[in-house]
Amino acid sequence: MMKPKSAPVNLITWRFALVCVVLVLVFVTLMARAAYLQVIEPDKARAENAKRTVRVETLTVQRGMIFDRNGKELAVSVPVVSVYADPLALDKSIAKKVLRAARKNGEDHKALALDEATLNERKIQWYAQDLRWRELADVLQIDNDKVDSRLRGNTSRRFVYLKRQVTPAVANYIRQLKLPGIHLLDESKRFYPSGEVSAHVLGFTNIDGVGIEGIEKLFENALTGAEGRRTIRKDAQGREVQVLSEEQRVEPENIELSIDLRIQAIAYKALKSAVLSYKATSGSAMVVDVTTGEVLAMVNSPSFNPNDMRDAAPYKRRNRAITDLFEPGSTLKPLAILAGLDYGAIDADDTVNTYPGWMRLGGSLVKDTRNHGEMSLREILKVSSNMGVAKISQMLPKEYMVGLYQKVGFGQDTGTLMVGESSGLFYPNRRWSDFEIATLSYGYAVSVSTAQIARLYATFGAGGISRPLTILKQEKPQEGQRVFEEEHVKAVVAMMESVFEKGGTAANVKVDGYRAAGKTGTSEKAVAGGYGDEYVGYFAGVAPVSDPRLAVVVMVNEPGDDIYYGGQTSGPAFAEIMSSALRILNVAPDKGRVARVSEDKNDA
Structure with missing residues (x-):
């Protein structure tokens, strides 16, 4: 009897053992790797998973x-699309197309991929042959060379704008071109x-x-x-x-x-017409609600279109109502009379002797255009007498006079907080001569903005309560400070009605349906060494006199030709703005007169 062979059995046993060892090693390796990733260095695995x-x-x-x-709506955001490129992605896309074409033509595409110089040359050729890039430049209205520079100038970049804020039609056209590396980004654009x-x-x-x-x-x-x-x-x-x-x-x-767009539009139209009609350099106007201090309109000319800034030169962008400073001239004469009443130096029914129509103070001359003799306070404002207010100013202590001008807001911001607002040029702490106090009474020796004059006249309209101006709508009137007795303010406001009467400096201005109290102002512009031959024309006032609601100020800078008095250049705009704004606010008329401008000429 023969013994069975053991060799095959040993071979099977050895193979089985080898497989088991391999499986164990693989398992141990996997476990070790898992332990390494989970315990020793888990952050890398988490990062890869997060990607x-x-x-x-x-x-x-x-x-x-x-x-x-x-x-x-005054300012809204509208959806727009911006076009940007990924030059690196574009370069990779072109490279793939070049290599794919080489493979189809039987070339060694792997060798071509390693030959950087030849590959770059092929990419340039491929890019130039694709007419879609020319279409892209045309629809974006950008020069072809600029597009090429942004797309191919630096192929390592990942982001470069081609054009911001394109129209939806342009965006759709670009989307249909299906260009590699070109993307559309949803953004918003401000519209006014x-x-x-x-x-x-x-x-x-x-x-x-x-x-x-x-x-x-x-x-x-x-x-x-x-x-x-x-x-x-x-x-x-x-x-x-x-x-x-x-x-x-x-x-x-x-x-x-606080702006009322209806009043804003009327004020802008009237001001622009005045600036163009009198060939002026510029102008500004403001409308203020005297009961709250809210600015209902603030306009300037020239202006600009914020939706198209290509023609928005810096001189057009300046908000002249709060930045440009001029000596306000005769618009401050009511303040000088009010100062006399407030101090007790004069009474509302007093007269002032202006004979002989001029006087010298410290060697300098103060004069009127002619000798008006004995004048009431009402007549002083009616004909805009420098002598009348100068004599009143000499009755008052200098410290009181200067302090009062500071009290009404000169040399301070008006409170609007608007960017770039000027506080004016007024230095109350310096030494004042008698002549300087006299010139201060008729609007010289102080430079103010249109906004500061508007605040002063709003104080007149509010019966002597001074409030800061605000550009934001208010739920209730702002707290104010009483700076004048109400009876004195009402007396001066009544006097200011005379400006519109026959013989007054604004006799040619009629306010439709409302009794208005105002004051003209014509000041010479200061130049190096004195005053030049350019003028600034003002008209400021409040209405209706029976119960003031609005204060309006119009300034026309450097009117051309021979017409430069405030009553002529700024008066018609004042009448149009005031009467229209009061009707818009449903303020009841208190006088049946029609707004018009006569052919009579005035001197203030």
């Missing part, structure tokens, strides 16, 4: 809107429905939506808000499976201005 599954979404916010006091009418108040934003001037800059933080962030995890099919974190966005605020 594939975690996404961060930005919760964008639109810039806040700006409204007028009646809810009319009122255009140049409210440009100086609102200001504008740059292309990135950051406020540059006006309300846009003043309330930048409130209008901007803050974007939110949402971190989520997605599966292989792109479905959201988990919200990892979420930061709520901060919604921007909407700003409601």
